[in-house]
Amino acid sequence: MPPGRLEDAARSHRYLSLLERQRIATLRGQGLGVREIARRLDRAPSTVSRELVRNMLRHDGDRYDGDLAHARARDRTRRPRGSRLLADGELAQVVQDKLKLEWSPQQIAAHLRLTYPDRPAWHVCHETIYQALYNGSSGLSRTLTRRLRTGRPLRKRRRRPDRRKIRFVVPSVLIEHRPAIVAERARVGDWEGDLIVGRMSRSAIGTLVDRTTRYVRLVHLPHGHNADQLVTGMLTTLGDLPEHVRRTLTWDQGSEMARHDLLADHFTDGIYFAEPGSPWQRGTNENTNGLLRQYFPKGTDLNIYDAQALRDVEERLNNRPRRTLGWKAPIDVFTPALAR
Structure with a gap:
């Protein structure tokens, strides 16, 4: 399936289909609450709640229209999400400088929040930095992955060391x-x-x-x-x-x-x-x-x-x-x- 395409039938259980959105509108019109709607759709209450918050028509008395909500969702998936680091060269440079000092993405994310409290657009999460490093299209050089602690994207299970025998002449204190x-x-x-x-x-x-x-x-x-x-x-x-x-x-x-x-x-x-x-x-x-x-x-x-x-x-x-x-x-x- 081409990226950015949202079918009328659900793409997966993660996404609401057109029919599900239409049913949400019908059940809500009958006065049912979020939990009951979720139960009837076999969805998590948080999924239904999030859908209503995103797609209710605030200018029309918080009315929910299933067809319009689905069209909005399709528009959002078609719209590419640009990297915040790619969009802001100054931010990318700050992140890159810290990576060269072997700071972890988590340390960098915290530094940005503490040092630039008046620049909320710079308050990226550490996962954003990891993604920018590994997808290679966000303004950061992939060679900087070598500056990370592991130098690789996946963690490796640590092998249990062999047990050692006590080798001291002078008694030790445990x-x-x-x-x-x-x-x-x-x-x-x-x-x-x-x-x-x-x-x-x-x-x-x-x-x-x-x-x-x-x-x-x-x-x-x-x-x-x-x-x-x-x-x-x-x-x-x-x-x-x-x-x-x-x-x-x-x-x-x-x-x-x-x-x-x-x-x-x-x-x-x-x-x-x-x-x-x-x-x-x-x-x-x-x-x-x-x-x-x-x-x-x-x-x-x-x-x-x-x-x-x-x-x-x-x-x-x-x-x-x-x-x-x-x-x-x-x-x-x-x-x-x-x-x-």
Whole structure:
């Protein structure tokens, strides 16, 4: 069926047919309400209500004419819907600039509402931005899809990681013994950590994220990622932070944390470990690692990234607005806590 054509018979159960519209007019003329009309048509009440709101003749005492309503519907489907981004070059440029900074469409949509409250035409939803990217005809280059977190239009189911055995000589403290306040995200300084590993597990980067502010620090590990090397990298990465923002650390039970005892004095309220095979117990860090894979793809040699490259990625992530922070950036929430 050619696009834009609405048959007199229903195109699908999604659309009202001419006969259905004529029956709505008849039943409404008999004084029946929306729910009863919907029941007799075997349609959702919201469908009937929406039809009446769209097509009642306001200038004629809210009369509903089924034939006229169907003609209006056919006119609407024939009329092409232009892209709001294509119609407004300035808006398209703002969106494109943010995509180049690896902002997500959701972050961009929120930014437009907060930054331009007096320009309602710019208040596009994130789906509009996704569609503009993937249909290739809305003024945005499809190459910008590479700037999205996944770099692809479809989500991929995450494979459950293999369970790990406990490998620590010094006994570890499980997450169930962690102070309850950590779960509340009511303070700054409770960190979650992990490694993202490169090709053939020969290289790695340590990742640290504050649970409350989503502020990220990356651990440079140029000489390997065994237990001693991780301790050295962690002390370097967090050494400039005041004690009151180094409260707890939660990690998984990977062998790289076998010398966690050497870090114990660095976290005032202790180091805790998730149950084996339970990444959801470090959900903030798991999400952060997903964001980081945009910059450090799986299967690459992570040793090609020097310390400055890691700082650059930190800056990118820490300056992105986050929905969970009311569209503030992590750095804007974390920095004031340093002075307390």
